[in-house]
Each structure stands twice: as structure tokens, then as C-alpha cells.
Amino acid sequence: MPRRREFLIGMAALLGAPALARAAARQGEPLRLAAAWQTGQAYRVGVLEVDGAGATRIAAALDVPTRAHGLLRLPGGGLLAVARRPGDWLLRWGGTEGPGKGGATAWRWIEPGRAFAGHALASADGATLYTAEIDLESGAGLIGVRDGATLEKRAEWPTHGLDPHMLAWDELHPGALIVANGGVPTQPETGRMKRDLERMDSSLVRLDARGGALLGQWRLADPRLSLRHLAWNGARLGIALQAEHDAAEARHKAPVLALFDGQGLRTVDAPRPLAGYGGSIAPFAAGFAIGCPRARGVAVFGAEGFRALLGLEDACPLASAHGRLWAGGSGRLMAVSPGAGSPIQGQVPEIRLDNHWIAL
Amino acid sequence: MHLRTFALLMSLFAGQAAAGPFVEAVQRDWLGPRAADFVRDGAALVPALETLCAATPERAEADLAQAREHWLRALSSWETLAGVAVGPVLERRAQRRIDFTPTRPRMIEKAIRAEPKGPADMELVGTPAKGLPALEWLLWSRPVQPGTPGCRYAVRVAEEIRAEAAALAAARPATQDDTAFLAELVNQWVGGVERLRWPGMEMPLRVAMTSVPAAVPDFPRRDSHAAPLAWSAQWRALRGLALEGEGSLRAALESRGQTEAAAALAQAVAAADAAMGGLTTGEGTRILAAAKSLAGLKALVESRVAPALGVNIGFSDADGD
Numbered sequence: 001m002p003r004r005r006e007f008l009i010g011m012a013a014l015l016g017a018p019a020l021a022r023a024a025a026r027q028g029e030p031l032r033l034a035a036a037w038q039t040g041q042a043y044r045v046g047v048l049e050v051d052g053a054g055a056t057r058i059a060a061a062l063d064v065p066t067r068a069h070g071l072l073r074l075p076g077g078g079l080l081a082v083a084r085r086p087g088d089w090l091l092r093w094g095g096t097e098g099p100g101k102g103g104a105t106a107w108r109w110i111e112p113g114r115a116f117a118g119h120a121l122a123s124a125d126g127a128t129l130y131t132a133e134i135d136l137e138s139g140a141g142l143i144g145v146r147d148g149a150t151l152e153k154r155a156e157w158p159t160h161g162l163d164p165h166m167l168a169w170d171e172l173h174p175g176a177l178i179v180a181n182g183g184v185p186t187q188p189e190t191g192r193m194k195r196d197l198e199r200m201d202s203s204l205v206r207l208d209a210r211g212g213a214l215l216g217q218w219r220l221a222d223p224r225l226s227l228r229h230l231a232w233n234g235a236r237l238g239i240a241l242q243a244e245h246d247a248a249e250a251r252h253k254a255p256v257l258a259l260f261d262g263q264g265l266r267t268v269d270a271p272r273p274l275a276g277y278g279g280s281i282a283p284f285a286a287g288f289a290i291g292c293p294r295a296r297g298v299a300v301f302g303a304e305g306f307r308a309l310l311g312l313e314d315a316c317p318l319a320s321a322h323g324r325l326w327a328g329g330s331g332r333l334m335a336v337s338p339g340a341g342s343p344i345q346g347q348v349p350e351i352r353l354d355n356h357w358i359a360l
Numbered sequence: 361m362h363l364r365t366f367a368l369l370m371s372l373f374a375g376q377a378a379a380g381p382f383v384e385a386v387q388r389d390w391l392g393p394r395a396a397d398f399v400r401d402g403a404a405l406v407p408a409l410e411t412l413c414a415a416t417p418e419r420a421e422a423d424l425a426q427a428r429e430h431w432l433r434a435l436s437s438w439e440t441l442a443g444v445a446v447g448p449v450l451e452r453r454a455q456r457r458i459d460f461t462p463t464r465p466r467m468i469e470k471a472i473r474a475e476p477k478g479p480a481d482m483e484l485v486g487t488p489a490k491g492l493p494a495l496e497w498l499l500w501s502r503p504v505q506p507g508t509p510g511c512r513y514a515v516r517v518a519e520e521i522r523a524e525a526a527a528l529a530a531a532r533p534a535t536q537d538d539t540a541f542l543a544e545l546v547n548q549w550v551g552g553v554e555r556l557r558w559p560g561m562e563m564p565l566r567v568a569m570t571s572v573p574a575a576v577p578d579f580p581r582r583d584s585h586a587a588p589l590a591w592s593a594q595w596r597a598l599r600g601l602a603l604e605g606e607g608s609l610r611a612a613l614e615s616r617g618q619t620e621a622a623a624a625l626a627q628a629v630a631a632a633d634a635a636m637g638g639l640t641t642g643e644g645t646r647i648l649a650a651a652k653s654l655a656g657l658k659a660l661v662e663s664r665v666a667p668a669l670g671v672n673i674g675f676s677d678a679d680g681d
Contacts, residue, residue, distance in 0.1 A: 041655055041659055088558075088563055107566075113462055113488075118681060189450065
């Protein structure tokens with residue numbers, strides 16, 4: 001039976017379409033979200049538009065050969081999509097007007113012996129692109145340093161760990177990168193299958209963005225928590241976690257959020273189980289929101305800790321735009337205001353959204 | 361005392377549980393015979409290369425052709441064994457040991473200069489300079505000449521392949537438990553169909569199609585032009601372990617009363633079989649159609665077969681990230 005809070009959210013959804021329209025169409029501009037999704041057997045990257053009438057439609061879409069994961073708005077205006085790990089391709093779509101509004105598409109295929117790990121990051125001027133990668137021979141994590149225009153690789157730096165996933169600029173240490181080493185051992189011949197989890201070694205590393213030198217490395221006390229997705233909120237870095245404990249109960253109860261304050265890492269517990277899987281993270285009010293598809297909702301954490309789980313089936317992609325947090329789920333979209341008030345919901349097309357979307 | 365009970369007690373005394381009937385069936389009907397084929401063809405590589413190395417100038421071309429022929433046979437039996445990498449192939453990381461790609465010509469040249477004399481010396485050579493891909497390079501890209509260090513190095517590489525084949529044939533799946541082994545088989549079957557579909561067939565085409573200027577697809581086993589042979593062998597493994605005998609996915613489904621899922625699997629395999637038949641590298645449209653058929657088959661195994669068998673797919677697109 002749904003909890004009272006989830007029931008109230010459901011009621012708000014029935015009443016919320018006009019409010020959603022107002023939220024999405026602030027200043028007359030419809031909200032545009034770049035997303036990746038699956039429909040039937042096809043994988044696509046595209047743009048969803050939440051228009052002034054509150055309806056969400058697919059404004060543009062492009063077929064991609066395998067499932068996409070990380071999405072990045074490039075400083076020049078285009079969109080960069082990265083294949084899901086272990087991935088083979090990068091796609092740059094659209095020019096200064098953004099994806100779906102003209103401009104060429106460019107594909108870049110991974111170099112032999114390497115695999116993309118799902119996320120990328122651009123320098124402020126767009127001249128350099130940093131991609132999380134895996135050395136297929138050794139399994140070691142790498143940052144590929146690429147030319148922002150041609151996407152060709154210029155250098156490789158070790159991430160000092162296994163299974164690198166997301167990377168972000170370091171808000172506390174200008175000129176440095178933060179990389180989440182997920183730490184899950186994988187092998188080329190077993191793809192995403194997790195083996196030898198007793199060898200798991202997840203860490204957060206700080207690398208000098210000029211040459212890749214290691215400036216710091218931090219680990220959680222629990223070696224079965226994989227640090228994967230990153231978001232800054234002021235001087236605090238939130239990290240969404242993926243639990244890899246052998247026992248289902250331990251996974252079910254495991255925390256989904258860790259915080260990094262520049263000195264150390266700690267997990268944040270919640271009074272209710274969140275199924276041990278945070279698939280995405282975004283800053284929200286004084287804390288963070290985490291997409292928890294296995295817990296069927298968005299977990300909201302304030303500065304003091306856990307606040308609520310907002311019910312949304314298959315909740316995962318999150319984006320902050322127009323003063324709200326936008327969460328995607330199975331056939332539905334939810335907009336949450338940091339102030340008082342219930343979330344408002346709308347429909348999205350019948351597509352299976354991937355982990356991430358970004359506001360354009 | 362029944363023989364079966366006696367065998368069970370003996371294995372318990374030896375500290376090992378008896379293999380479950382499904383593990384036993386896969387070992388008996390598939391892994392054992394396929395490993396034996398690879399032992400035969402892998403072992404034949406060594407004398408073929410020794411003959412080439414000792415050949416007179418007049419015999420060199422014919423002996424090179426003979427060595428190539430043996431390499432193709434070894435490749436075919438290897439791809440059939442490793443097309444679904446379960447049991448010893450997975451546990452020994454045999455694909456990494458003897459089929460690591462991309463091969464690295466500079467490492468091969470360095471290894472030739474070091475003139476390794478035996479297994480201990482070969483331990484010092486990196487995997488990208490060894491195995492079937494390195495031997496392909498030594499037989500096609502830079503064909504070795506009789507009496508040269510390159511030819512002797514090729515013999516060392518073949519000896520390692522022979523040793524690995526023997527080790528694979530001697531080993532048994534580490535997992536004796538039927539449930540655990542079935543989970544491994546389903547996961548690796550899905551991984552195998554994806555390896556064939558994407559890096560084997562579709563990705564090289566997509567890369568070529570998006571290249572400026574347009575390029576020729578760089579299919580696996582390019583130097584030997586053996587991509588169709590490799591596709592066919594991998595597909596044989598996938599088809600065999602899907603449908604044939606007591607150690608197949610179909611048999612596992614039927615034993616659980618999942619006859620509808622078993623029939624759907626058989627139908628999808630038949631469709632893919634028709635699409636895969638006689639494929640050659642020059643037929644882009646047919647290759648894409650076959651890849652699509654394999655994608656449909658993979659989706660079916662993930663969405664219907666695995667749940668019907670109670671197996672969680674760790675390899676799957678439905679897993680978290």
C-alpha cells in the first residue's frame with residue numbers, strides 16, 4: 001500500500017499539470033532536456049521538450065548503436081553523448097544552437113585496447129575533453145585527454161583505481177579534477193558481469209588537470225560501496241553510491257549518498273532502506289537529490305540528512321532548471337521546488353529513460 | 361551400493377561435491393568435445409610451424425600455406441569453444457591468454473629479438489604479443505621465413521596455444537552447482553551473442569560508415585580474412601548451447617516446464633540461423649540484418665529466458681550503472 005506521502009504526491013500529480021506548465025515555460029521558453037532512452041530494441045539520444053501546455057514531447061532523436069549513458073552540454077553548444085560502459089563511441093551532436101537544431105554529428109570510436117566508462121567532462125573553453133576509460137589489458141582506470149574539436153586522444157592519465165565512472169571539476173581545488181573510481185572489477189570477456197567482488201576498491205581521486213598528477217585519494221570504510229556519480233552543492237561534493245554486498249539484505253539497507261568536504265568522505269544514512277542504488281545525483285536546496293529507481297523514488301537529503309523519498313516509478317534522471325529539480329521516471333516526470341509545496345507531475349512519452357538527463 | 365552413490369561418496373571424501381546433472385551434461389555434450397577439438401587443432405599448429413621453419417626455399421611457400429591452413433582450423437575450433445566462455449575458458453581467462461586483441465606488432469618484434477627458448481622465457485612476453493592474433497600477424501601480415509628468429513618465435517607462440525588447449529581440456533567447471541553454473545551459462549551466452557553482434561559484425565561496419573572519407577570495415581581476423589569463419593564458429597557455439605542436448609538453455613527451460621519460453625527461444629534461434637547463414641564480409645546490408653536478428657535473440661534471452669530460469673543477468677543492459 002502506498003505511503004501517505006506517496007499518496008499525496010499522486011494526488012498532486014492529478015492536479016499539477018497547469019503548475020507544471022508554468023514551471024516548465026518560465027519566461028516563455030519551454031524546458032529542453034537532453035536524454036538517452038530505449039524504445040523497443042532501439043537506443044536513442046534526443047531532446048525532450050516540456051512545453052507551455054505542460055506536455056512533454058520528443059523534439060529530436062538520434063539512433064545510437066548501443067545504450068548511451070553520460071550526456072554533456074559542450075561549451076560550444078553541442079551535446080556530447082558517451083556509450084555506456086564498456087563503451088565504444090562518443091557522439092557529438094549539434095552546433096551552437098544545440099542538439100536537434102541543425103549542425104553536424106560526429107562520431108569518435110574508442111582506440112583499440114580501451115573502453116569508454118560512461119562519462120566525460122569538458123574544459124571551460126571546450127578545447128579539451130576528458131573521458132573516463134578502461135585499459136582492457138590491465139583493467140586499470142584511465143582518463144583520456146582529448147582534443148575538444150576532433151575528439152582525438154592527446155594523452156592518458158591513470159585514475160589510480162578500477163572502473164572509473166564520473167568525473168567533475170573540483171570546486172575546492174581550481175585546476176583539479178575529481179574522479180570516482182567505482183572499483184568494481186570487470187573483465188573484457190565478462191563485460192558488465194561482476195566477478196571477484198572481494199577485490200573491490202572504490203575511491204575518489206583528485207588529479208591535477210594539467211598533467212594528471214595524483215593530488216589526493218579517499219576511500220569509504222565499507223569497501224563494497226561503489227562511488228559512481230558526482231554533483232557539487234557549494235563546497236560539498238555529493239556522491240551517489242551503488243552497493244555491491246553479497247547479501248541482498250545488506251545491499252537493500254546500504255546508503256546511497258556519500259559526502260566529500262575536501263578532507264574526508266562519509267556516508268549519509270537514511271531511516272528507511274533505499275535499495276542501495278543511487279543512479280544519479282543533483283544538488284537540491286541545501287543538500288542533494290538522488291534518483292533511486294530500485295526504491296521507486298527520488299531520495300531528498302537536506303544539509304542535516306535524509307528528508308524524504310518522493311515516489312516516482314523508475315526514478316533516475318535528474319536535472320536542475322528553472323528553479324526546480326526535474327526527475328524522470330517510467331512514463332512520468334516530476335518537478336520539485338526547493339521551497340514548500342508538493343512536487344508536480346506530468347507525463348513523458350512511453351520510453352525507457354537512461355540514468356541521466358541534462359537541461360539545455 | 362549403487363555406482364552413483366559410491367561415486368558421490370568418493371567425491372565427498374575427496375573434498376569435492378559431485379557435479380550437478382546440468383553441469384555434467386554441458387561438460388559431456390559441449391565443453392569436453394569442443395575442448396578436444398581445440399586440443400587436436402591447437403597441437404597441429406606446432407609441427408606445421410616447425411616444418412615451415414625447417415623448409416627449403418622451394419618448400420617455403422607451400423609450408424606457409426599449410427601453416428596458415430592449420431591456424432584457420434585452430435581458430436575455428438577455438439571460436440567454437442570460446443564462443444560462449446563458460447567453465448575453464450572463463451576461469452582460466454583463456455581469451456586473455458591466447459586471444460588478446462589488438463595484437464601489438466612492436467611487442468612481437470621485441471619478443472622476436474629476445475629469442476625466447478621456452479615457457480619460462482615466454483612468461484616475460486606480454487599477452488598482446490602472443491596467442492592466435494600474434495600468430496595471425498606472423499603468418500599473414502609479416503609472414504615468417506624459414507630459419508629465422510621470427511619463425512622460431514612463432515613456434516613458441518604455438519606451443520603456448522597447445523599448452524593452453526591441453527589445460528582447458530583437462531579442467532572442469534569450478535562450479536559444480538547447477539544453479540550457479542546455469543547463471544554463468546546464461547550470462548555468458550548473452551555476452552557471447554553481444555560479442556558476435558557488436559564488436560564482431562556491426563561495429564566495424566558502423567565505424568566504416570561514419571568515417572570521413574569512407575573506409576573499408578575492419579572486421580576481426582582481418583589479415584587472414586577469417587571473419588566469416590569466426591562468425592560461423594561463434595554462432596555454432598551460441599546455437600549449440602541454446603538448443604542442442606541436455607546441457608542447453610532449451611533443455612533447462614523444458615525441465616522447468618517453461619515450454620513456451622523454450623519454443624520462443626527455438627524460433628528466435630532459427631531466425632538468427634537463417635540470417636547468419638553464409639555471411640561474407642562484403643555484404644553490409646546482410647550483416648546489419650543478421651546483427652539485428654542477433655539483437656532480437658539477445659533481448660528475448662534477457663527478457664524471457666533468463667527470468668524463466670530464475671537467472672539474474674549481470675551482463676545485461678537492464679543492470680544498474
